[in-house]
Amino acid sequence: MIIDKLFKRVESASPICVGLDTDISYIPDFLKEEYDSISDLVFEFNKRVIDSTKNYVAIYKLQIAYYEALGLEGLDAYSRTLKYLRDENLLSIGDIKRGDIAATGDMYAKAHFTGDFEADFITVNPYMGFDTISPYLPYMLNNDKGIFVLLKTSNEGAADIEDLETEKEKKVYEHVGDYLAELSAGYMGICGYSSIGMVVGATHPEDAESIRGRYPDNFFLVPGYGAQGGKGSDIKKYMRENNGAIINSSRGILKATLGKEVTRENFGSFFEKAVLDMKEDLEG
Amino acid sequence: MIIDKLFKRVESASPICVGLDTDISYIPDFLKEEYDSISDLVFEFNKRVIDSTKNYVAIYKLQIAYYEALGLEGLDAYSRTLKYLRDENLLSIGDIKRGDIAATGDMYAKAHFTGDFEADFITVNPYMGFDTISPYLPYMLNNDKGIFVLLKTSNEGAADIEDLETEKEKKVYEHVGDYLAELSAGYMGICGYSSIGMVVGATHPEDAESIRGRYPDNFFLVPGYGAQGGKGSDIKKYMRENNGAIINSSRGILKATLGKEVTRENFGSFFEKAVLDMKEDLEG
Numbered sequence: 001m002i003i004d005k006l007f008k009r010v011e012s013a014s015p016i017c018v019g020l021d022t023d024i025s026y027i028p029d030f031l032k033e034e035y036d037s038i039s040d041l042v043f044e045f046n047k048r049v050i051d052s053t054k055n056y057v058a059i060y061k062l063q064i065a066y067y068e069a070l071g072l073e074g075l076d077a078y079s080r081t082l083k084y085l086r087d088e089n090l091l092s093i094g095d096i097k098r099g100d101i102a103a104t105g106d107m108y109a110k111a112h113f114t115g116d117f118e119a120d121f122i123t124v125n126p127y128m129g130f131d132t133i134s135p136y137l138p139y140m141l142n143n144d145k146g147i148f149v150l151l152k153t154s155n156e157g158a159a160d161i162e163d164l165e166t167e168k169e170k171k172v173y174e175h176v177g178d179y180l181a182e183l184s185a186g187y188m189g190i191c192g193y194s195s196i197g198m199v200v201g202a203t204h205p206e207d208a209e210s211i212r213g214r215y216p217d218n219f220f221l222v223p224g225y226g227a228q229g230g231k232g233s234d235i236k237k238y239m240r241e242n243n244g245a246i247i248n249s250s251r252g253i254l255k256a257t258l259g260k261e262v263t264r265e266n267f268g269s270f271f272e273k274a275v276l277d278m279k280e281d282l283e284g
Numbered sequence: 285m286i287i288d289k290l291f292k293r294v295e296s297a298s299p300i301c302v303g304l305d306t307d308i309s310y311i312p313d314f315l316k317e318e319y320d321s322i323s324d325l326v327f328e329f330n331k332r333v334i335d336s337t338k339n340y341v342a343i344y345k346l347q348i349a350y351y352e353a354l355g356l357e358g359l360d361a362y363s364r365t366l367k368y369l370r371d372e373n374l375l376s377i378g379d380i381k382r383g384d385i386a387a388t389g390d391m392y393a394k395a396h397f398t399g400d401f402e403a404d405f406i407t408v409n410p411y412m413g414f415d416t417i418s419p420y421l422p423y424m425l426n427n428d429k430g431i432f433v434l435l436k437t438s439n440e441g442a443a444d445i446e447d448l449e450t451e452k453e454k455k456v457y458e459h460v461g462d463y464l465a466e467l468s469a470g471y472m473g474i475c476g477y478s479s480i481g482m483v484v485g486a487t488h489p490e491d492a493e494s495i496r497g498r499y500p501d502n503f504f505l506v507p508g509y510g511a512q513g514g515k516g517s518d519i520k521k522y523m524r525e526n527n528g529a530i531i532n533s534s535r536g537i538l539k540a541t542l543g544k545e546v547t548r549e550n551f552g553s554f555f556e557k558a559v560l561d562m563k564e565d566l567e568g
Contacts, residue, residue, distance in 0.1 A: 021388070065384060065391035071400030075359055097384055099409060100349060101439040104305070107349035116355030125383060127411035127434060129441020150411060155385040157413020160463070164456060167449045172456060175448060 001189035002120050002146045003197070003219060006091060009058040010243050014279045015235070017093070017221065018053055019250030020046050020081060021063040024070075026254045028262040038070050042077035047084060049254065052268030053275045058246050060085055061093040061221075062119070079116040092119045093221070097150065099125030105135030113139040121146040123199060123221070126176050127161075133183070140187055146195035151177050152211065154201025154224025177215055184217050193219045193244055200238060202230025202247065208237035212244075220245040225278075226252040232281035249278055285473035286404050286430045287481075287503060290375055293342040294527050298563045299519070301377070301505065302337055303534025304330050304365060305347040308354075310538045312546040322354050326361035331368060333538065336552030337559045342530050344369055345377040345505075346403070363400040376403045377505070381434065383409030389419030397423040405430040407483060407505070410460050411445075417467070424471055430479035435461050436495065438485025438508025461499055468501050477503045477528055484522060486514025486531065492521035496528075504529040509562075510536040516565035533562055 024038075027045045035041040050060060067078035085092045094117060098108040112122045113136070124147050126132055139145045152162050152173045162173040170178070177198060184194035194217050200208070202224035212220075220238050224230040225247050238245040256274040257267065308322075311329045319325040334344060351362035369376045378401060382392040396406045397420070408431050410416055423429045436446050436457045446457040454462070461482060468478035478501050484492070486508035496504075506522050508514040509531050522529040540558040541551065 063388055063391075065382070065388045065395065068395035068401065069391040069399075071395075072356065072360060072363060076356060079356060097382070097409075098349070099411075100381055101437070101441060104347055104349045107347075107353040111349065111352035111355075115353075117352065125381075125409050125411050127383075127409050127445055128437045129439060129444035129446065131439050131441035131444075153385070153412045155413060155415050157385060157415035160413035160415075161411055161456060161459065162413065164448075164459060165451045166456075167451060172445060172448060172450075175445065179444070 001187070001195055002144050003189040003193050003195040004191045006059060006146075006219065006246070007189065007191035007193060007243055009091060010246065013058055014056050015239070015243070015245055015247050015282060016057045016275060016278055017059050017061050017246040017248040018049065018057050018253050018275065019061045019063060019095070019248045020049065020254070021066045021250040022046055022254060023066060026258065028257055028267065030262065030264060038073040039076040039080065042067070042070065042074065043080045043084075046077070046081045048268055049271050050085065050088070050090065052272045053253070054088065054090055056275045056279055059091040059093060061095050061248055063095045063250065082117065082119055086118070091121075093121040093123065093148065094119035095123050097123050097125045099128055099132040101128055101131045105132060109135040109139050113143055113145045121148060121197070123147070124149045126150060130179055133180075140195050146197060148197040148199050148221040149176065149180055151198040152200050152204060152207070154203045154228050154230065158201065174214070177211070181215050181218065188217065193217060197221055199223065202234065202238070203228055205231070205234035205237055208234065212238060212240065216240060221248065222246065223248045225249050232284060235282050247282060252278065285471070285479050286428050287473040287477050287479040288475045290343060290430075290503065290530070291473065291475035291477060291527055293375060294530065297342055298340050299523065299527075299529055299531050299566060300341045300559060300562055301343050301345050301530040301532040302333065302341050302537050302559065303345045303347060303379070303532045304333065304538070305350045305534040306330055306538060307350060310542065312541055312551065314546065314548060322357035323360040323364065326351070326354065326358065327364045327368075330361070330365045332552055333555050334369065334372070334374065336556045337537070338372065338374055340559045340563055343375040343377060345379050345532055347379045347534065366401065366403055370402070375405075377405040377407065377432065378403035379407045381407050381409045383412055383416040385412055385415045389416055393419040393423050397427055397429045405432060405481070407431070408433045410434060414463055417464075424479050430481060432481040432483050432505040433460065433464055435482040436484050436488060436491070438487045438512050438514065442485065458498070461495070465499050465502065472501065477501060481505055483507065486518065486522070487512055489515070489518035489521055492518065496522060496524065500524060505532065506530065507532045509533050516568060519566050531566060536562065
């Protein structure tokens with residue numbers, strides 16, 4: 001099960017998930033002078049971030065919106081980055097937040113668990129109902145894939161829908177979570193977690209312990225650390241015995257070279273230091 | 285406002301939205317023998333569907349999942365089809381169901397309202413909260429774009445989340461709708477509808493009149509006609525004075541040639557007939 005590989009990476013490296021939300025403005029000039037095509041430029045930047053951080057990182061998450069915004073060339077870079085991670089025996093999340101039903105859901109599953117855009121995990125949006133989850137399940141067993149379903153996200157707007165209290169004395173996100181928890185049993189790894197994971201934002205430390213307690217079998221993907229306000233000292237609340245969660249940082253890593261004297265030689269060291277600083281903050 | 289263009293198309297042509305959910309299996313052999321690349325094949329099929337139906341159709345909707353499932357080549361066909369519609373002065377919906385926040389939401393807006401994947405309208409998923417809507421608003425005013433937000437979808441799973449009754453005596457989809465209705469005032473066309481539309485499935489005729497009455501200013505994109513069970517005789521309930529809604533059919537049109545004696549000459553006539561049959565069913 002893919003979740004066992006993730007569990008081991010958290011154990012041996014760290015719970016850090018590096019978010020490759022690559023914006024052209026994060027890329028140093030010397031690299032821009034070297035590559036003419038957007039695809040080459042973005043891929044080469046990602047490759048250097050990966051190469052210089054891979055020993056301290058559990059998994060890499062690609063936010064597909066950044067690549068879509070660069071058009072066909074951007075998606076070429078997305079595809080090449082996922083392939084590079086696979087070739088290097090590293091784990092990947094396609095942060096695609098897709099959610100659709102029936103034949104359309106099947107197409108998204110095929111699109112992101114096979115072919116040009118194949119990732120180990122993807123993120124899934126459950127708004128349309130639980131038939132948005134089912135298209136991914138066969139791939140989890142047959143192709144060793146996993147999902148992280150949006151539960152309680154890190155943004156302020158999480159209160160608008162996810163936190164609504166329903167007449168069944170459950171919040172909307174608890175309806176989603178309780179359904180997933182029940183479904184999880186069929187997709188358990190030997191590590192004690194299911195390949196059905198949940199997205200739980202780092203900006204809700206007051207709820208973290210109760211969510212962790214309610215869903216002990218589910219791995220959490222935790223966005224919102226750093227720039228959005230999530231604190232390293234709260235992260236333990238999302239974990240169980242120092243595992244069971246991955247903590248995402250995107251801009252905190254990718255923007256590490258901005259405002260620095262960057263050269264071809266020292267370039268990677270800024271990303272390495274940013275990840276090591278984050279590791280220390282999480283462990284502190 | 286883009287919504288005025290759509291209103292006029294419904295008035296002059298029909299409320300039909302043709303869903304270009306193009307699967308390779310829908311494409312006749314003679315066309316497959318002619319084109320080597322997936323991008324050419326899918327684009328040429330779409331082009332023929334468009335050419336033979338454009339006089340009777342309000343708008344074309346591209347379900348991006350089908351194109352993503354074909355990888356980079358598929359997205360090239362997606363991009364070319366949108367460009368062809370624009371060149372032909374026809375309207376398009378990118379059925380992308382994206383929903384994300386802050387910088388990521390901005391990237392989705394940029395991706396699908398400009399550049400390679402530019403469409404006139406896109407579909408939006410509100411699960412993460414109302415900050416998933418705001419990234420699209422500037423484009424609506426500055427680039428003359430529109431959105432259709434998922435409200436109450438056509439699938440069975442619509443009951444799982446969208447229909448949940450909250451303690452405020454509103455269903456989840458009503459929370460979404462009421463927010464959108466309030467927001468709509470700033471984006472009104474002269475036709476009396478807002479460029480902020482709603483997705484309301486054709487499979488809920490029992491609720492259609494109350495939803496129509498509650499949101500008089502919003503155009504509805506209505507999926508679920510035909511294969512999913514939505515009936516032509518119910519469609520008036522989603523409209524107001526024979527306008528204000530577009531009714532999607534995908535497989536009902538695209539599969540029109542399957543099992544028929546198809547030649548280069550008669551190919552387009554099957555799509556034309558399927559659309560005219562649907563027009564009659566809706567008007568009947």
